[in-house]
Amino acid sequence: MVPYIRKMAVDQKHWLEEKTVRDGIALCQTIPGATAMQMTAYVGLRARGVAGAAVSFIGFGLPAFLFMMILSALYARAYALPAVVSIFNGLQAIVVALVANATLSFGRTSIKNWKNIINMIIAASLFGLKISPILVIIIAAFLGMILYDKQSPSPVVGITKKAHAPKSLFLILLVTAVGFVAFYFLDRKLFDLATLMFRIDLFAFGGGFASVPLMFHEVVEARQWLDGPTLLNGIALGQVTPGPIVITATFIGYLLKGPLGGVIATICIFLPSFMIVVGIVPYFDRLRSSPYFKKVITGILCSFVGLLLTVTIRFALDIPWDVPRFLLSGAAFVALILKADILWVVLIGTGISLIVL
Secondary structure: OHHHHHHHHHHHOOOOOHHHHHHHHHHHHHOOOOHHHHHHHHHHHHHHHHHHHHHHHHHHHHHHHHHHHHHHHHHHHHOOOHHHHHHHHHHHHHHHHHHHHHHHHHHHHHOOOHHHHHHHHHHHHHHHOOOOHHHHHHHHHHHHHHHOOOOOOOOOOOOOOOOOOHHHHHHHHHHHHHHHHHHHHHOHHHHHHHHHHHHHHHOOOOOHHHHHHHHHHHHHHHOOOOOHHHHHHHHHHHOOOOOOHHHHHHHHHHHHHHHHHHHHHHHHHHHHHHHHHHHHHHHHHHHHOOOOHHHHHHHHHHHHHHHHHHHHHHHHHOOOOOHHHHHHHHHHHHHHHOOOOHHHHHHHHHHHHHHHO
16 A cells, blocks of 8 residues: 555655655654554645644545444344355455465565574564563564664654644643543443553554454453454454454454444554654654664564464464365465455455355
8 A cells, every 4th residue: 555655645646755755654664553554644744744644544544444344233243144154264264374474474574584583483482372462572672682783773864853743742642541541430341442452553563464463362362352263254354444454453342342342442553653653753863873773673573473473373273174264275375475465365265255165
């Protein structure tokens, strides 16, 4: 999605210069959260200030949210029907292929030497022992400081303080804090849902797929709100929406607390990304100039390869494998490696599942 955003902002609308967009891509690939969502906020911020960032961010995420709310409502009412069971029997196998492909993609970009491999193995082992992935990420950051040689800072990218709006950011933080307090006293489960999704987005370095291990641990293992196969179904539904994989949060919220839960989970899974973009733009040059910054980020990204590898294995263990599922998952994995569009992989897999499974 990022190349389409660049084309619209630079070539079609002439809102930003090419260099400014490249600076934004560097920023959004470094900070936690869904990269494409953050790029829309960045474009809006640079073009029209905080208000522009807000409408861009909401406009980009709204279609996926509406689709996911509808799909979640349908799932809640029809998940036990034979045809629906057949479809999700196949889609669960496809999601295993999808997460495995994400693991491979992360590995290709993050694992470059034996130190990266050590970091990855430690992260996978700790997560395999059911250590909180947030703690695993923190350990990986410290390992990055210890294992990697001192790296030269990245060049200054030229982001100025023009887009900074401290008053607006303070107001957003204040409203968020008031909302959390209200949920705490009015509905403790909504409070837990909101804070969990907020925390997941804060630690999802490397893009939307980085949220999958965090969601799996917190929703399935720690809180047991959903079982593994149901979360797999939610991820599968998310892949037929025009949005990032973290839109699965809408599905989780809807199943837990109905439409209100879907709305709250969606807001809280995206809000940290928005606040980070608005707040960090003026200071990104200074951050990149730190000699320790790249070491920490490298360690964190390597840990996500290990986390995704462990999640792939756990998802696979939740599936009663047979020949049709194995062939479907294998075909999906090959198609994804060959750069097939995820939407087509999911839609074709749905049709095959309905017929074969």
